[in-house]
Amino acid sequence: MTQHHPTLNDVVDTFHSLYPPHLAESWDASGLIAGRGERTVQKILFAVDAVSATAEEAVREEAQLLITHHPLLLKGANFIPAQEYKGAVLHTLIENKVGLLAAHTNADSAVDGVNEAIADLLRLRDVQILADEQIQERDGSQHTVGLGRVGRLEQPLSLRELAQSLAEILPATTGGLRIAGDPEMKVERVALCGGAGDSLFDELRASDADVYVTADLRHHPASELRERALVEGTGRPALIDCSHFASEWLWLNRGAQTLQQALAERGFQVECEVSTLNTDPWDFHVSTGSVSGSVSTTGLV
Template sequence: MAGMTVSRPAVPASPEHALAPPTLGHVLEVVQGLWPRELAEPWDAVGPVAGRPEAPVRTVLWALDPVQAVADEAVARGADLVVTHHPLLLRGTSSVAAVGHAAAAKGRLLHTLIEHRIALLAAHTNADAVVGGVSDVLARAVGVTGALSPLTTSAAGTGAEGIGRVGDLPEETDLAAFARAVHAALPATAGGVRVAGDPAQRIRRVAVCGGAGDSLFDAVRASGADVYVTADLRHHPASEARETAASGDGRPALVDVSHWASESLWLEHGARALEAALAERGLGVTTLFSDHRSDPWDFLVGGERADEGSHA
């Protein structure tokens, strides 16, 4: 639930201790190679938010969201760098003061990090777009084993990069069983997994988009997907998608999951990629994962099936 902590196993650090610590500048060079800024969406705000390039980075804390609890955790656990998926300053602000304005919470967070000499950087839609990125990890988690293709391709990429992924399950299943598998594969959240479609509908081809994905319905339909797994589906886009499906062959069914859950699985993959790329340079860090669950919802009331009652 939001704000609760969960225990995570300690990451063995012995191999990295034989390697020299990088500077933040080294880390930024490696991050650019792993998740190029050019692959980020034009509206995005990726890269470093705080930190000096010459500062040593011995310990990296990974988290999905840059929230105060994560900043406090970074201080308590001795991190030199916090890497988040979501950017802190995605929406503009004219001040980072810790009081007196609408973005004061962001100001407090930045003050906490800077006062303790902790750097902050974000890998967001650039980490979504790369091969092996957020949606690749989600697709594998929900059972896709075959080749993956992007739903939309990045203009700055080679054709393999882009937002969302589509691929096939090893064998056909029904929507109800698939939805249960999705629920089992993702971290538990208050909102659970919402499903639109006939429970008996046959499922083989799966489209996914980690995070908010209701802008991709045209691409999902073009991909021939039987089901679309994503997060933050709003009423009107989802309703229109259902109407379009009903006028055809009923595809795609919709599986709406927690934004946090759909992306959090990538953190470990991102951390391992960074470790490996640093090791190629003779550099190493100790990796930590945040214990803070930043899914914003605490509990769910109700949750009836749609045919058990309705309200306008």
């Protein structure tokens, strides 16, 4: 079959067949943000964030489309002058004929999305959706989708070993990993959620997971969850808190490969690349406390 380059409309249609927009949460703003549908697409760049650096990278790489996980206009904008952050990103892309497509919570929930990418990299078995819901399609069929995943490790590991394994597959970030729990406790059932996941604590407890891997854990929800686990005498679930950027970066290669293959099956030739930029917002780390200080570090990993 002779292959030719797709239009932007072709790419968006194919992409949305993989990561349907109706899977997105009601507050989300996923979808095509900018770009002329009739323009030809030869190269696509995947990135976590739509920021000035990734927009400029897309231009340098001569891409015709930038696909990001985080929507640029999630909180909306009344004006987009070039001197403002969001305007600068859009002007850079539009003036260089680069489209912008966001796939946020629809990529979280979809098959082969963010959460399943993490589950696969941890080699989890018997993977199920952590917070599921039934979606009814236009043809009347129903299927289960949702945020987060839960499954079993190939063999039990200590909490420390699991954290070390996770650290090896994540990109380098300033914050690294924060862990709550006995470092030598054995864990087998793992729950996870790419990005901020403390809104799923009720589902986490119901899953009977030994440990929860997620990002952006806030003090009060994390403290209450851990106190409850200690009072109950189980110490479970332990918590592994990683960089928001890093947890979602793990999907980019899968997303790029899946889209490129799907386009090829439709007779289209396109090159999909993953951004080489680390857009985690934190630049450096300084440890707090001192050797001579009076603050106890008991229990810290």
